[in-house]
Amino acid sequence: MPELPEVETVRRELAPWLAGRRVVAARRVEAPPGPKYAGLEQAAGAVILAVARRGKFLILPLSSGRELIIHLGMTGILSPNPPARHLRVVLGLEGGPPNTLYFQDARRFGRFLVVPQGDYRSLPTLAQMGPEPLEPEFNARQLHAALACSAMPLKSYLLSQRPVAGLGNIYADEALWQSRLHPRMPAAQVSKRQAGALVAAIKAVLSASIAAQGTTLSDYRTVNGQLGAFRSQLKAYGHAGAPCPRCGTEIIKITVGGRGTYLCPRCQRHRGSYADA
């Protein structure tokens, strides 16, 4: 599932290819009209000025004063080669090959739409998004203050994208394991010191995954069609029944906010009554 490291990997591959190119055609394929592809056709005729990223969203400013917004959802794949199935969008580009961008999305959770620059009224998560985790603005002071105003379980609040951008189920679990924090701990109970540990863990795990071109569990591919190699470095996610790499206790799987959640019940304890089952 594409989270920040996967989207950043895709962004780095797309940028040298797409920046400065004019879009000559933009059309939906095998996908019903709707908000997930709103205004897509408006991309035609405009030049792509840059390929940026905010959290898990790709943002491509256009010369027309609008922005092309792409979210890969769970199974979205961008490629210069046509997919065998589940093609949703084709973007034709001016100039020599490769000059076609294909968007494949089996489960249709992805988005590919055009909005006026900065107008994120149809994208509330993007509009309320917290700081980029790899920027200096994301630090212990900032995170501690952001967490202080939420009664949600820590992991659930991280997934909301409001305290920090870009974390999904995999990297939230990995960062919480690394910083030894329990995912069910109320966000507001995180101390300044714990916030510092969590900031360091988030920066470390995301940086390491970007260096490995992300994590492929099943669907994710880079634009070049390669697999992300970070899977072998996961410590907690997907490791139920395996020994914790730090203490040897069995990693367990619980549900937090409806999401499958992996943790070490020994390393990630906290005061209070948050049972692990």
Next chain:
DNA sequence: CGCATTTCCTGGTAGC
């Protein structure tokens, strides 16, 4: 307003 629940969608897999 804030948080919880439901919805979208289909490949993969467990169970029979």
Next chain:
DNA sequence: TGCTACCAGGAAATGC
């Protein structure tokens, strides 16, 4: 083998 049932999950919509 082939069928049904159910799970996975990011973000939006809906409910309370």
